[in-house]
Amino acid sequence: MAESVRGPRERMVFSAAQLIRRDGVTATGMREVAAHAGAPRGSLQHYFPGGKEQLVGEAVEWAGRYAGKRATRYLAELAEPSPSLLFAAMVRQWTDEFEAVGFGGGCPVAAATVDCSDSTESVRAAAAAAFGRWASSVAAALVALGFPPSRAAALATLMISAIEGALVLSRAHHSTAPLVAVDRELGPFLDAEWAALA
């Protein structure tokens, strides 16, 4: 989840997402976010008058936009697009990261949901919007491949659910095996459903 982030406001949102996906929301302090972003502590108050709740919400929104754009790009980059190759690219983003830098960070939207969905309504709503944005993007890719919209939405939910769950299992096991297993099992299923459309 590295990307070039320019302004101080964007850097703080990005830093919040990075810390949340490593330690969860509750353990992530505003002071730590400012330090990670190389920003003065006071600038957090300036940019995020709603405090930590606002910052967490924006970090979650950022992650949803990021995941959505990624899914669109994966489809565009496939020379011979298929549902299994789209799913494999989504999984590979995570296996690549875990192999490169370890299992320190998961999905910030999942972390925000686990930590805050019962206690902080604005964060829950931001997480729902972020998952919705990601799912819409994956569903749109499936529609572009020929799936009818309602089926595309259901399969997008399955793909995202399987990845989110396998991410948690992979972090717990310190192994990419759960992600690899999910890719190997779901890929052929997705392609078979695609072939059955014709």
Added chain:
Amino acid sequence: MAESVRGPRERMVFSAAQLIRRDGVTATGMREVAAHAGAPRGSLQHYFPGGKEQLVGEAVEWAGRYAGKRATRYLAELAEPSPSLLFAAMVRQWTDEFEAVGFGGGCPVAAATVDCSDSTESVRAAAAAAFGRWASSVAAALVALGFPPSRAAALATLMISAIEGALVLSRAHHSTAPLVAVDRELGPFLDAEWAALA
């Protein structure tokens, strides 16, 4: 995740699991666990000399045993067992809970992984053991249905991953729709793989 728990030690482990699955590990305090369990604060020190880390680890282990036993029981309770009916029973545990008491609590093992896998090695190891126990139980059920062990293990990983991810999506959306979608899509796939074994 209600079950009768008798002794004060068991009550505290159960209470810890309940609070962790609602608010995550970091937001769950020892004092709160004691209050939830109706136990004096001092008894936590007595039963859990390793403090919060020990209590969280035991709560996670308890959840793994609980999920494993449930999967075994679901298979035993099916009049005409099939992989899709096993999976549907696993999903229904969660849709029933969400419909009965709302979306306040998710999976404590996922919460422990998200909050602690990078910071607290003993909790990560407990989460890995808990997921492993659950997966072994689901895989054993699939082996009983006729799947070869290695395939059963991969499918168990997919089933658990899909449920764990759909749980997070369902909590974020305050809707059981993600769990329902995952059940509808994966059930026929599992049965088709089962039929292909014959």
